[in-house]
Amino acid sequence: MSGQGSLLRGRMASAPATGRHGRQALLVQAKMKSIAQNHKKSVWVNVDLDRLYTQPPYNPGRHVGPVKLQPLPGKGRGLVAERELPLAETALVCEPLGGALAGPEGTDLGPEDLLGHLLREQAEGRLGPADRARLRLLYDGSAADSPSSQRSRSVGLDDFAARMQERLRRAEAGPKKAKGKGFGAAPAAGTPAAAAATPAIDPVALGAPLLTPEELRPLVRFNCWGNSFAELGAAPLRQEPSRAVVGLWPEFAMLNHSCAPNTLTFNVGPYLMVQMAREVPQGAELTTCYLGELEQTPLAERRAMLRASYGFDCACERCKAEEKLPAAVSAAVAAAYAAGTCEEAMALRSAPTGATDRASVAGLEGALTRAVEGLEGAMQAAGLEAQACAWLRSSAWPAYWTLEALRDLPAQSKPGAGLFGGGPGSPKPFSDPEVPARLAAIVESVAPGSDTHLFLVLEAMSRAAETLAKDDPRMADLAKDCLRAHIVRYGRVSDAVLRELLQARSAVPHYLGTITLGTTQQQGAGAGAASAVTGPMLGGVTGVASEAQLRQAAAEVAGLV
Numbered sequence: 412m413s414g415q416g417s418l419l420r421g422r423m424a425s426a427p428a429t430g431r432h433g434r435q436a437l438l439v440q441a442k443m444k445s446i447a448q449n450h451k452k453s454v455w456v457n458v459d460l461d462r463l464y465t466q467p468p469y470n471p472g473r474h475v476g477p478v479k480l481q482p483l484p485g486k487g488r489g490l491v492a493e494r495e496l497p498l499a500e501t502a503l504v505c506e507p508l509g510g511a512l513a514g515p516e517g518t519d520l521g522p523e524d525l526l527g528h529l530l531r532e533q534a535e536g537r538l539g540p541a542d543r544a545r546l547r548l549l550y551d552g553s554a555a556d557s558p559s560s561q562r563s564r565s566v567g568l569d570d571f572a573a574r575m576q577e578r579l580r581r582a583e584a585g586p587k588k589a590k591g592k593g594f595g596a597a598p599a600a601g602t603p604a605a606a607a608a609t610p611a612i613d614p615v616a617l618g619a620p621l622l623t624p625e626e627l628r629p630l631v632r633f634n635c636w637g638n639s640f641a642e643l644g645a646a647p648l649r650q651e652p653s654r655a656v657v658g659l660w661p662e663f664a665m666l667n668h669s670c671a672p673n674t675l676t677f678n679v680g681p682y683l684m685v686q687m688a689r690e691v692p693q694g695a696e697l698t699t700c701y702l703g704e705l706e707q708t709p710l711a712e713r714r715a716m717l718r719a720s721y722g723f724d725c726a727c728e729r730c731k732a733e734e735k736l737p738a739a740v741s742a743a744v745a746a747a748y749a750a751g752t753c754e755e756a757m758a759l760r761s762a763p764t765g766a767t768d769r770a771s772v773a774g775l776e777g778a779l780t781r782a783v784e785g786l787e788g789a790m791q792a793a794g795l796e797a798q799a800c801a802w803l804r805s806s807a808w809p810a811y812w813t814l815e816a817l818r819d820l821p822a823q824s825k826p827g828a829g830l831f832g833g834g835p836g837s838p839k840p841f842s843d844p845e846v847p848a849r850l851a852a853i854v855e856s857v858a859p860g861s862d863t864h865l866f867l868v869l870e871a872m873s874r875a876a877e878t879l880a881k882d883d884p885r886m887a888d889l890a891k892d893c894l895r896a897h898i899v900r901y902g903r904v905s906d907a908v909l910r911e912l913l914q915a916r917s918a919v920p921h922y923l924g925t926i927t928l929g930t931t932q933q934q935g936a937g938a939g940a941a942s943a944v945t946g947p948m949l950g951g952v953t954g955v956a957s958e959a960q961l962r963q964a965a966a967e968v969a970g971l972v
């Protein structure tokens with residue numbers, strides 16, 4: 412894809428360059444030039460994403476975009492955009508500290524597993540002083556404004572790797588003590604920062620002693636990230652098996668939480684990618700979501716989890732909106748969530764194929780219908796804005812999801828193994844393409860570009876391709892939504908690699924939590940199961956999304972054409 416700048420330059424070239432018009436043209440030209448330059452500036456990331464997604468030997472190194480680390484009231488440190496960041500920009504590419512721990516796909520690797528791994532690495536001499544010092548700079552559970560938190564506030568983001576290692580190397584190699592700007596350095600005298608000066612950190616001293624399990628445990632607990640399966644598009648292209656992973660990626664660990672975050676995170680091989688999932692202005696804080704699947708729960712559940720696990724009360728925009736709802740709406744959200752997570756609904760998600768039929772869950776379907784209609788009615792009566800409604804549907808997600816899935820099944824079908832068991836003759840998920848499209852809109856409000864979102868947009872497009880004519884305008888809209896979501900996820904990749912990623916994703920049976928959505932019986936995202944589902948889905952992708960649609964979607968996402 413070429414840059415938008417080239418289009419602007421093309422127009423400028425045809426403008427008259429002399430006389431009154433000439434003067435105007437020069438002004439226009441200057442403006443165009445500055446726009447083009449600004450646009451150019453946005454192409455900052457020096458990572459070849461095509462290679463990263465397809466060639467495992469390629470090492471992109473560590474990349475920190477135009478973001479800076481700064482103290483944020485009540486949150487300790489956080490990452491802030493140094494300039495406007497467009498959608499789909501790659502904000503960070505991080506390397507794991509002490510190596511990530513991998514396990515069989517589907518394993519729920521947690522902080523205790525990682526703790527054991529890092530203690531072993533340390534005991535066997537693979538966690539050197541630089542790594543230990545970097546670990547000690549992560550949030551350790553002390554109150555955001557405590558002295559120990561203050562101590563690490565003066566540390567720049569860059570110092571988490573390159574400078575830090577260089578200083579340690581020099582400090583270890585020679586008698587000269589490391590000092591100066593950056594890591595641990597006191598702010599220049601007389602600057603505002605100096606007024607709040609915190610003691611400079613001696614990196615050698617900080618990294619010298621081995622970490623005790625008691626020291627390491629909170630660092631791991633508050634900062635680790637994990638997933639139970641590999642990136643569904645990149646892993647097959649890199650010919651890597653899908654594996655569960657958990658690790659500490661220090662730059663990523665600087666991101667604070669929001670229940671409707673503006674970034675999305677996923678791992679490709681050992682690297683952790685942070686993509687812009689929303690456009691943000693200069694100075695805005697970059698956020699991620701710590702909740703995993705609980706992102707799609709009501710305010711009370713989210714708050715309880717964040718307090719218990721991370722020790723803070725979230726006050727993000729979504730929480731604030733949900734906090735001041737009329738009582739009738741809050742009650743309707745809670746009722747819908749309860750209906751979607753009741754014992755019967757939960758049992759459906761793990762029932763073996765054919766263990767239930769649609770008639771036997773008629774009672775549940777009725778209860779879910781009443782709950783969802785109750786919430787829709789309450790939101791309408793309260794006159795809530797579209798954004799708030801989407802967030803609330805997301806908070807009651809289990810009800811919307813289970814109801815749509817049940818409704819979509821033919822009456823005589825036998826749901827089981829997570830509603831779409833995939834036994835011989837069992838229905839495909841979502842015979843009505845509007846169902847996954849509606850669900851995708853709910854997920855997009857809190858997690859654009861997430862696995863669930865990508866699955867649903869792909870499913871909507873694939874199902875539509877089977878029933879709608881190619882030139883049906885609904886087909887074009889669905890193709891656009893699908894491409895858009897994938898571009899947000901994968902960033903600045905070439906059209907060819909984007910297509911390969913889409914095809915790889917569409918060839919894998921997905922699972923969302925314990926709900927199996929693939930049309931085969933296999934749980935999980937195992938590559939071995941791919942062949943059974945490639946036919947119709949690939950038809951949907953390759954037969955429908957034309958080059959023109961791909962380019963248009965890219966242009967609309969972030970001016971990537």
Ligand SMILES: C[S@@+](CC[C@H](N)C(=O)[O-])C[C@H]1O[C@@H](n2cnc3c(N)ncnc32)[C@H](O)[C@@H]1O
Pocket residue numbers: 485486487488489549550555633634664665666667668669721722723724725726727
């Ligand atoms: C992974 S760290 C994030 C970086 C951390 N702020 C720091 O200074 O290193 C997680 C901790 O940051 C704080 N935090 C994250 N998100 C927050 C939020 N939305 N509001 C308040 N504190 C938050 C909490 O103390 C949490 O346990």
